Amino acid sequence: MDLIAAGLVGALRKIAELDPDVVEAASASLVVTGSATALSIVAGVPLGVVLGLTRFPGRTFTLSVTNTGMGLPPVVVGLFVAVAIWRSGPFGQLDWYCTRQAMVVAQFILAFPTVVGLTAIAIQGIDPMLRLQVRALGATSLQTAWILVSEAKLLILTAAMAGFGAVISEIGASLMTGCNIKGDTRILTTAIALETSKGEFATAFALGFILLALIFAVNAVTTWAQQRQRPA
Amino acid sequence: MTLLEAHGLAVARGGQVVVSVDRLTLEAGETLVLLGPNGAGKTSLLLALASLLPIRGVLRWRGAPVRDELAYRRRIAVVFQRPLLLDRTVRENAALGLALRGVAASERARRSEEMLTRLGVSHLASRPARQLSGGEAQRVSIARALAVDPEILFLDEPFAALDAPTREALVADLAQVLREKRVGTVLVTHDREEALSLGDRIAVIMRGRVRQTDTADAVFSMPADPEVAAFVGVENVLPARVVSVTDELTTLRIGDRTLEVTAVPPAGDDFPLLCVRPDDIVIARGDGASSARNVLASRVVRLEPIGRTVRVILDSGFPLVAHVTVRSAREMDLAPGQEVTASFKATVPHLLPRHRATRIDS
Numbered sequence: 001m002d003l004i005a006a007g008l009v010g011a012l013r014k015i016a017e018l019d020p021d022v023v024e025a026a027s028a029s030l031v032v033t034g035s036a037t038a039l040s041i042v043a044g045v046p047l048g049v050v051l052g053l054t055r056f057p058g059r060t061f062t063l064s065v066t067n068t069g070m071g072l073p074p075v076v077v078g079l080f081v082a083v084a085i086w087r088s089g090p091f092g093q094l095d096w097y098c099t100r101q102a103m104v105v106a107q108f109i110l111a112f113p114t115v116v117g118l119t120a121i122a123i124q125g126i127d128p129m130l131r132l133q134v135r136a137l138g139a140t141s142l143q144t145a146w147i148l149v150s151e152a153k154l155l156i157l158t159a160a161m162a163g164f165g166a167v168i169s170e171i172g173a174s175l176m177t178g179c180n181i182k183g184d185t186r187i188l189t190t191a192i193a194l195e196t197s198k199g200e201f202a203t204a205f206a207l208g209f210i211l212l213a214l215i216f217a218v219n220a221v222t223t224w225a226q227q228r229q230r231p232a
Numbered sequence: 233m234t235l236l237e238a239h240g241l242a243v244a245r246g247g248q249v250v251v252s253v254d255r256l257t258l259e260a261g262e263t264l265v266l267l268g269p270n271g272a273g274k275t276s277l278l279l280a281l282a283s284l285l286p287i288r289g290v291l292r293w294r295g296a297p298v299r300d301e302l303a304y305r306r307r308i309a310v311v312f313q314r315p316l317l318l319d320r321t322v323r324e325n326a327a328l329g330l331a332l333r334g335v336a337a338s339e340r341a342r343r344s345e346e347m348l349t350r351l352g353v354s355h356l357a358s359r360p361a362r363q364l365s366g367g368e369a370q371r372v373s374i375a376r377a378l379a380v381d382p383e384i385l386f387l388d389e390p391f392a393a394l395d396a397p398t399r400e401a402l403v404a405d406l407a408q409v410l411r412e413k414r415v416g417t418v419l420v421t422h423d424r425e426e427a428l429s430l431g432d433r434i435a436v437i438m439r440g441r442v443r444q445t446d447t448a449d450a451v452f453s454m455p456a457d458p459e460v461a462a463f464v465g466v467e468n469v470l471p472a473r474v475v476s477v478t479d480e481l482t483t484l485r486i487g488d489r490t491l492e493v494t495a496v497p498p499a500g501d502d503f504p505l506l507c508v509r510p511d512d513i514v515i516a517r518g519d520g521a522s523s524a525r526n527v528l529a530s531r532v533v534r535l536e537p538i539g540r541t542v543r544v545i546l547d548s549g550f551p552l553v554a555h556v557t558v559r560s561a562r563e564m565d566l567a568p569g570q571e572v573t574a575s576f577k578a579t580v581p582h583l584l585p586r587h588r589a590t591r592i593d594s
Binding site: 127129130132133135136137138139140143147150151 | 279282284302305306308309310312314316318319328329332333376380386
């Protein structure tokens with residue numbers, strides 16, 4: 001118990017003093033995970049809308065692949081990305097191994113299926129009669145899609161947050177593609193693992209608190225947005 | 233002037249043709265009611281006419297085939313059974329059709345406000361649409377449709393989900409707006425009262441086919457076949473035999489009773505069906521002396537109260553159904569087994585050919 005208490009007190013001190021290692025890891029986490037999530041939203045929401053709105057041969061297979069993608073093991077993704085950008089790999093000339101770009105790619109692959117799948121479910125969940133009504137009002141296909149996205153915005157926000165949640169806590173893919181370089185590719189999860197292995201529990205706790213605070217903040221914003229929309 | 237014309241129109245669902253119409257027209261300024269029982273294909277026909285369903289056949293707009301579906305849909309408006317409002321304010325919902333057409337914001341505000349006022353919901357303009365009651369929401373939905381100033385308004389049972397007082401008020405308001413704007417309207421309903429109060433013409437739909445198209449009066453007084461007759465409330469459809477036909481009257485026999493009617497029997501049919509609405513039969517105690525040509529000694533078999541009226545099932549030598557008010561039933565002290573007279577004028581009945589099951593409108 002003394003060990004835990006000492007760790008917690010030390011963690012609070014490091015947070016209060018804005019310990020450079022802690023700040024660097026937190027900001028790297030925000031940049032990498034924020035970029036991966038943003039990219040997965042930009043690419044995943046339109047694809048999810050298309051999957052939710054259209055019927056075409058192979059759609060069910062595509063959705064199955066997407067749903068499978070939601071459960072991708074991060075270390076396997078990390079392995080494939082690492083091999084792809086390895087010096088002798090197919091994208092070796094990019095020279096991205098052990099960079100934040102590599103981490104963003106790996107996290108994007110992890111978040112993308114979640115955003116696509118949950119967006120498709122959100123769009124499919126909209127009353128088909130509402131879609132018919134929008135068309136009947138004279139909407140083009142693009143206008144119809146935009147209005148339906150707007151109607152499903154809370155669920156799509158949830159999809160985006162689920163994508164964020166899928167990668168903010170992962171460690172395997174980031175460690176294997178970013179190499180945990182201090183001040184550069186060291187993010188909260190890889191830093192926690194490292195500090196714990198060194199017995200630096202105060203730093204590990206501090207990083208853990210910040211990670212939890214980040215996840216809580218994101219969920220709090222989502223919940224607030226959802227509750228704001230509830231009828232009085 | 234004909235606004236809309238459907239030729240050889242067919243709608244298929246799941247590989248099965250659910251609607252097949254040889255020809256149907258909508259004239260400028262008229263309200264055409266698609267009347268029929270649940271599952272008859274009324275909504276599918278409406279969606280087909282609104283170009284919201286894939287169809288076979290030809291849809292003509294002011295004489296020209298509809299090729300640009302989007303352009304056509306921007307000339308019409310559709311109101312469904314449920315209001316289907318977006319998760320936005322009432323004002324934004326009312327202006328949505330205008331926004332989709334690229335109408336300037338100031339014009340959108342003016343026209344949507346005008347329609348919200350006409351429908352009596354302008355005081356709700358700032359409210360979230362999802363917080364409205366069913367009646368309010370349907371008023372907003374109708375305001376949204378009328379705000380685009382449609383050349384045709386399609387209404388798919390817009391009052392069906394409303395309680396009676398709300399429905400009556402909304403029907404009255406809508407009837408007034410339609411009269412003022414003279415917008416061509418297609419109304420789907422299974423409610424005969426709605427059809428009578430709003431329709432200029434009625435197309436009776438059964439099993440995906442238009443069985444009769446005529447003025448509201450004609451459909452209700454001269455149904456085209458027994459099935460239509462039953463649906464429009466002509467409960468007495470009686471097999472008769474023609475005894476004689478003169479310039480003035482047709483004499484018929486039903487069982488051992490002789491009846492006289494002014495209707496001419498269908499050509500070559502000596503065994504027509506005699507149709508009499510229950511509301512047209514007068515019941516009296518005693519000898520029932522009256523000027524009516526048909527006075528039938530009858531016996532009350534059963535009484536069935538229906539709201540403000542009582543359905544009286546009689547044995548007049550053949551089964552006959554009449555409607556009387558609750559007060560009349562009470563004053564005559566009607567009861568099963570009682571002897572009464574049932575009478576109706578010779579001008580009342582309508583004769584249908586017995587061997588032609590349907591008349592497909594052309």
